[in-house]
Amino acid sequence: MPKKYHVAVKTAPPRFPAIGKYTTVEFKEDCAGSCRACVKKKCVYGVFKETHEYALRRIDPEYLYICQSCFRCVQECTKGIFSRVINPAYKNLGTAYWRRDILHRLWYQAHYGKIPVSGAGYRGPFTGKGFDAMWTDMSEIVRPTRDGIHGREYINTSIELSRRLPFLTFAPDGGPDCRVPAILEISIPVLLQWPEHLVKTESALLCAAGAAARLGTLMLLDPEDVTEALLPYAGSIVCRIKGDAFQESAPLMEKIPMVEVADGPDRTHILAQLKKVRPNLPVAAGLPLTPDAPEQAVALTEAGVDAIHFYATQDGHEKNTPSPRFLKDSIRSVHLELVARGLRQRVNLLFSGGIAMAEHMAKAIICGADGVVADTVLPVALECRLCFRCREGLSCPVALDRPVNRQWGRQRIVNLLGAWHNQLIEVMGAMGIREARRLRGEIGRSMQFEDLEQEIFAPIFGGKKAVESA
Amino acid sequence: MKIQESPKAALPQTAETPSRFRNPIGKYVLVRNARCVGCGLCATLCPYGVHPRYDVYSRALKPKSHRCIGFACRQNDFYCIDRCPEKALTLRQNPILETLGDFRWPAEMLIGHWEMAETGRLPVVDLETDLGCSGGGFDKIRFRHPDPDQYLDVPDEAVDTGIDLNKRGDGRPKKRLSLPCYGGGMSFGSTALSVMVGRARAARRLNTLTCTGEGGYPPELMPYADHVITQIATGLFGVREETILLAPVVEFKYAQGAKPGLGGHLLGDKVTPEVAAMRETVPGNALFSPFPFHSVYSVEDHKKHVDWVKEINPDVLVSVKVSTPTDVDMVAVGSYYAGAHIIHLDGSYGGTGAAPDIAKKNIAMPIEYAIPKVHRFMIEEGVRDEICLIASGGIRNAMDVAKAIALGADGVVIGTAELVALECVRCGNCESGRGCARGIATTDTELGCMISTQWAEQRLVNMYAAWRKTWCALLRQYGLRSLNELTGRTDLLVHLDYLEPSERATYRPAPEEAIIL
Numbered sequence: 001m002p003k004k005y006h007v008a009v010k011t012a013p014p015r016f017p018a019i020g021k022y023t024t025v026e027f028k029e030d031c032a033g034s035c036r037a038c039v040k041k042k043c044v045y046g047v048f049k050e051t052h053e054y055a056l057r058r059i060d061p062e063y064l065y066i067c068q069s070c071f072r073c074v075q076e077c078t079k080g081i082f083s084r085v086i087n088p089a090y091k092n093l094g095t096a097y098w099r100r101d102i103l104h105r106l107w108y109q110a111h112y113g114k115i116p117v118s119g120a121g122y123r124g125p126f127t128g129k130g131f132d133a134m135w136t137d138m139s140e141i142v143r144p145t146r147d148g149i150h151g152r153e154y155i156n157t158s159i160e161l162s163r164r165l166p167f168l169t170f171a172p173d174g175g176p177d178c179r180v181p182a183i184l185e186i187s188i189p190v191l192l193q194w195p196e197h198l199v200k201t202e203s204a205l206l207c208a209a210g211a212a213a214r215l216g217t218l219m220l221l222d223p224e225d226v227t228e229a230l231l232p233y234a235g236s237i238v239c240r241i242k243g244d245a246f247q248e249s250a251p252l253m254e255k256i257p258m259v260e261v262a263d264g265p266d267r268t269h270i271l272a273q274l275k276k277v278r279p280n281l282p283v284a285a286g287l288p289l290t291p292d293a294p295e296q297a298v299a300l301t302e303a304g305v306d307a308i309h310f311y312a313t314q315d316g317h318e319k320n321t322p323s324p325r326f327l328k329d330s331i332r333s334v335h336l337e338l339v340a341r342g343l344r345q346r347v348n349l350l351f352s353g354g355i356a357m358a359e360h361m362a363k364a365i366i367c368g369a370d371g372v373v374a375d376t377v378l379p380v381a382l383e384c385r386l387c388f389r390c391r392e393g394l395s396c397p398v399a400l401d402r403p404v405n406r407q408w409g410r411q412r413i414v415n416l417l418g419a420w421h422n423q424l425i426e427v428m429g430a431m432g433i434r435e436a437r438r439l440r441g442e443i444g445r446s447m448q449f450e451d452l453e454q455e456i457f458a459p460i461f462g463g464k465k466a467v468e469s470a
Numbered sequence: 471m472k473i474q475e476s477p478k479a480a481l482p483q484t485a486e487t488p489s490r491f492r493n494p495i496g497k498y499v500l501v502r503n504a505r506c507v508g509c510g511l512c513a514t515l516c517p518y519g520v521h522p523r524y525d526v527y528s529r530a531l532k533p534k535s536h537r538c539i540g541f542a543c544r545q546n547d548f549y550c551i552d553r554c555p556e557k558a559l560t561l562r563q564n565p566i567l568e569t570l571g572d573f574r575w576p577a578e579m580l581i582g583h584w585e586m587a588e589t590g591r592l593p594v595v596d597l598e599t600d601l602g603c604s605g606g607g608f609d610k611i612r613f614r615h616p617d618p619d620q621y622l623d624v625p626d627e628a629v630d631t632g633i634d635l636n637k638r639g640d641g642r643p644k645k646r647l648s649l650p651c652y653g654g655g656m657s658f659g660s661t662a663l664s665v666m667v668g669r670a671r672a673a674r675r676l677n678t679l680t681c682t683g684e685g686g687y688p689p690e691l692m693p694y695a696d697h698v699i700t701q702i703a704t705g706l707f708g709v710r711e712e713t714i715l716l717a718p719v720v721e722f723k724y725a726q727g728a729k730p731g732l733g734g735h736l737l738g739d740k741v742t743p744e745v746a747a748m749r750e751t752v753p754g755n756a757l758f759s760p761f762p763f764h765s766v767y768s769v770e771d772h773k774k775h776v777d778w779v780k781e782i783n784p785d786v787l788v789s790v791k792v793s794t795p796t797d798v799d800m801v802a803v804g805s806y807y808a809g810a811h812i813i814h815l816d817g818s819y820g821g822t823g824a825a826p827d828i829a830k831k832n833i834a835m836p837i838e839y840a841i842p843k844v845h846r847f848m849i850e851e852g853v854r855d856e857i858c859l860i861a862s863g864g865i866r867n868a869m870d871v872a873k874a875i876a877l878g879a880d881g882v883v884i885g886t887a888e889l890v891a892l893e894c895v896r897c898g899n900c901e902s903g904r905g906c907a908r909g910i911a912t913t914d915t916e917l918g919c920m921i922s923t924q925w926a927e928q929r930l931v932n933m934y935a936a937w938r939k940t941w942c943a944l945l946r947q948y949g950l951r952s953l954n955e956l957t958g959r960t961d962l963l964v965h966l967d968y969l970e971p972s973e974r975a976t977y978r979p980a981p982e983e984a985i986i987l
Binding site: 084423 | 489491492493494495532565566568569570572573574575603604605606607609610725728730731732761793795796818819820821822823824825826827828829830831832833834835836839842843846864877886889894895896897898899900901904906907908911917960963964965966967968969970971974986987
């Protein structure tokens with residue numbers, strides 16, 4: 001049996017009590033005092049034991065991370081002294097895009113490395129903006145290509161980052177007449193990069209780079225961030241170079257598997273230089289995701305880059321435009337333009353910014369990306385609350401501005417992406433697709449909200465009058 | 471128009487069935503402070519029983535706040551807040567509502583169903599029980615304003631809410647249910663035995679069905695066998711020849727809407743020795759029902775399955791439960807040609823005992839799209855009249871049932887709403903550890919005793935009795951005598967997004983609560 005790709009997850013508890021959703025309120029003046037039927041003793045989840053321990057340690061008792069909201073304490077107290085409110089700290093958590101429930105789920109995955117599983121059906125809105133306006137398809141009965149849960153170990157999530165020849169050519173003697181480039185492959189369709197807008201320390205980068213190595217993927221780093229301590233991970237590092245600075249990093253350039261050239265007027269010159277210095281080194285071009293991304297992608301592909309990395313905003317939108325589109329639409333337009341020009345097979349597309357959940361990874365690939373780059377989720381895996389105090393030069397409430405235990409931090413990131421990997425397999429298994437590479441641009445394996453409305457509701461209800469939020 | 475109707479349908483008997491908990495959750499909170507002198511005036515005034523009082527006990531008792539109709543009571547001369555001579559009462563909206571419910575089942579919908587299950591009538595408290603806050607699907611679909619001239623003045627007893635399950639005319643029994651709903655599959659292992667038996671007892675009283683789920687056929691269900699569907703799913707847990715022989719309907723579960731393409735999964739914690747014995751497995755080991763049926767890769771393979779069951783039991787009807795992929799219409803027609811009597815579509819927002827969140831949200835289409843898609847395609851194929859089309863997955867209340875039928879279904883399967891009637895709060899923690907802390911979806915020996923079968927039975931009868939009132943009122947408005955006449959009547963529906971703003975304003979707006987997930 002060939003060796004299967006496997007992410008070894010291991011529980012990595014948070015260092016700080018995570019912000020819980022609920023706060024139980026007790027009106028103690030009405031408490032019977034020595035009630036034998038006290039609901040605190042009966043709590044199925046032992047919440048009150050935990051809060052007692054928090055009190056002993058003089059930690060704010062509102063962190064009821066383990067409360068599962070069963071309401072039994074509220075409903076069974078003999079004096080009815082319990083009520084509940086939503087933790088004000090929870091209400092203030094996250095942003096409009098990086099919602100509090102997303103952060104909670106990311107923390108859970110980083111803690112346990114497990115897929116979030118729950119009962120009682122879906123709880124959210126019918127549809128939403130961006131990726132929330134699409135559903136993935138599944139194959140029901142009559143597709144012999146699928147093996148369900150028993151075949152999941154055969155689902156391949158690896159992608160290539162190196163260029164591919166459109167076809168082979170042969171000499172008159174039958175021998176190959178072309179140079180086949182070396183293949184650079186990563187095991188999961190996610191690369192890592194530390195977000196620019198959050199606190200960055202060497203130890204945090206070490207955690208992420210260690211995780212990239214463990215996961216069989218790559219991490220993007222600026223040359224100035226590649227310190228002596230990070231050199232052991234050079235084989236998992238993609239160096240982002242600007243200008244001719246790479247000439248100064250020659251030793252590093254020898255070790256890394258790929259390089260990314262930043263956007264700028266001298267990019268063509270740098271690409272040419274790189275071809276001379278390291279002709280076999282896969283080269284990516286990094287540039288902001290803007291409305292002219294399709295044209296840029298065509299130009300860069302024709303210039304011979306192996307991969308193009310588009311940087312979207314942190315909430316997954318285009319940059320430098322008054323009416324930015326979301327990743328879903330931008331990815332589609334870039335992918336389809338390359339398909340129309342017959343160039344799609346020659347280049348790999350990566351997108352970063354706004355990749356917040358495992359489903360975003362799957363949906364970005366369905367829209368036409370080869371892979372995504374995880375950024376903000378890395379500090380979140382290390383307990384970041386996205387409070388943005390670090391931007392103001394204030395201390396970090398979860399001490400990310402201080403050294404982080406490397407093993408712990410690496411494991412948290414490995415856990416998170418291990419859970420994402422499993423979720424990707426779940427979705428691909430349901431679709432009956434065994435290769436992440438086959439999922440690329442497979443829009444037919446998804447259902448778009450607007451398409452369903454048009455196909456099914458329009459014949460019933462007529463033309464749509466209200467503009468949907470999606 | 472007043473029409474004399476006969477014969478009258480036998481309606482199930484409702485009975486007051488209070489909450490199991492000391493402090494039921496209601497929309498309002500009524501507080502009695504220390505100034506109360508126990509005069510008992512409030513108890514004599516309130517027709518809703520908010521102020522309990524016993525002849526032999528003179529002190530004032532804690533108000534039953536969940537029965538209070540709230541500030542709407544101000545217009546009444548029995549408004550206790552104003553009438554209390556000591557001004558000792560305070561009324562306010564229950565702040566706990568913020569912590570209850572979600573976009574699909576908001577707090578008021580939960581509380582409304584608890585009230586229906588307790589009383590057997592529609593809520594008297596001003597609760598939005600028909601619409602959630604999901605912002606789409608059923609929550610944006612409304613019934614068109616009725617023409618007053620169409621109103622049919624008949625009593626509830628004269629309205630037919632039944633459905634036929636066998637329309638094929640193949641010589642098998644013409645099974646007719648008195649309700650357009652039956653209970654969804656919940657296995658022995660996923661729910662407490664008392665819940666299973668309570669559901670079966672309720673199904674018998676309501677002349678409908680419930681389903682074993684894929685976990686075997688506990689002997690406690692035998693007395694109700696005529697109302698219990700045997701489910702055959704991919705793990706074949708608990709499937710035996712005798713359980714197929716017992717069943718009026720056998721359901722092949724190809725997929726589940728909440729986790730299409732992933733199969734079933736019972737976590738090890740819930741595999742107690744009893745559950746393991748029923749499923750012939752090992753206690754404590756997680757159990758998978760792998761997706762798909764590995765013996766089915768074509769309609770012909772599927773037909774072999776159907777024929778196999780029909781051969782074992784010559785009186786059984788066959789239901790095929792599938793989820794809702796893009797080609798759900800083709801799948802449904804394939805099942806028809808394989809010989810199924812019932813096509814059961816399970817939409818993506820349906821309930822589950824445990825499913826990956828990514829699957830619940832993202833895989834397959836919501837049932838609101840699947841019903842008309844399949845209904846239309848089967849009409850085009852000329853087979854619609856020979857199949858019973860059942861929908862499930864995100865059908866939460868009586869109006870959702872009616873909307874699903876108007877979109878093209880013959881009937882629906884209800885799962886979550888039945889559990890809500892048993893006081894589920896949708897905390898979503900059904901799957902792990904000891905299971906449901908409220909004693910519903912658990913196999914824990916202690917928690918599983920929190921519910922009695924009689925209590926569960928009556929709560930379900932009550933809820934369906936209340937739902938029936940909604941359907942009867944709706945049908946009367948459109949001059950219809952039977953729910954069968956509503957099937958496919960999309961002309962009676964409007965969707966808020968498809969209306970001009972002026973017309974949209976005449977319908978109830980989609981609720982927009984600030985739900986915090």
